[in-house]
Amino acid sequence: MSRKIPQAVKFKKDYMMMLAFLLFFLIVSAECFLIVWLPWHLRLEGMWAEQVAQQELIERFDFIRFLSRSASGKLAKPAGAEAAIISRSLDRAAAYMHQYSKVISAAQCRGFMDVMDKLWWQFNSINRNKAFSQAVELDNTNYLKSLRGSNSPAQVKE
Numbered sequence: 001m002s003r004k005i006p007q008a009v010k011f012k013k014d015y016m017m018m019l020a021f022l023l024f025f026l027i028v029s030a031e032c033f034l035i036v037w038l039p040w041h042l043r044l045e046g047m048w049a050e051q052v053a054q055q056e057l058i059e060r061f062d063f064i065r066f067l068s069r070s071a072s073g074k075l076a077k078p079a080g081a082e083a084a085i086i087s088r089s090l091d092r093a094a095a096y097m098h099q100y101s102k103v104i105s106a107a108q109c110r111g112f113m114d115v116m117d118k119l120w121w122q123f124n125s126i127n128r129n130k131a132f133s134q135a136v137e138l139d140n141t142n143y144l145k146s147l148r149g150s151n152s153p154a155q156v157k158e
Contacts, residue, residue, distance in 0.1 A: 053109040054101065060116050061097065065090040068123055079126045086119055086126075 068087040075083055093112075097104070104112075 050106050050109070053106060053113075054104060057109050057112050057116070058097070058101075060113070060120075061090070061094070064116060064119055064123060065094065068119075071123070071126070075126065082126050083123065086123060090119070 065087065068083050068090060071080070071083040073080065097112075
């Protein structure tokens, strides 16, 4: 008996088979690319968003600081004093921001922006001479009378 030797099927190199292998390779390589590129890109976008937020914060901060510093000398007594208080607190915050500007997180930027919005609202009301405090003139004649022990207004005058 003669034995039949099995023969392998000869691979026919046609264009459809090559196209299928090429598409399979492209799809797998595109998925691998997305696996690596997408997290890197999202991290990069987050970094740029934080830097843009920090830059906007610094610009708004400097603008309010400049306005409060210039208004503290121009405004009347109570409003000017309040503008000077805002200016001093902004100077302290500027020292903090200068020292820790590299490590300010996005949440801290949002907190600073909220504070800047509140200070901007307060500064606008101060700039319209609507100060929160009022200058109170004290009448010290009664106090001087009681210290001197007299009730006549002629003795109180100096």
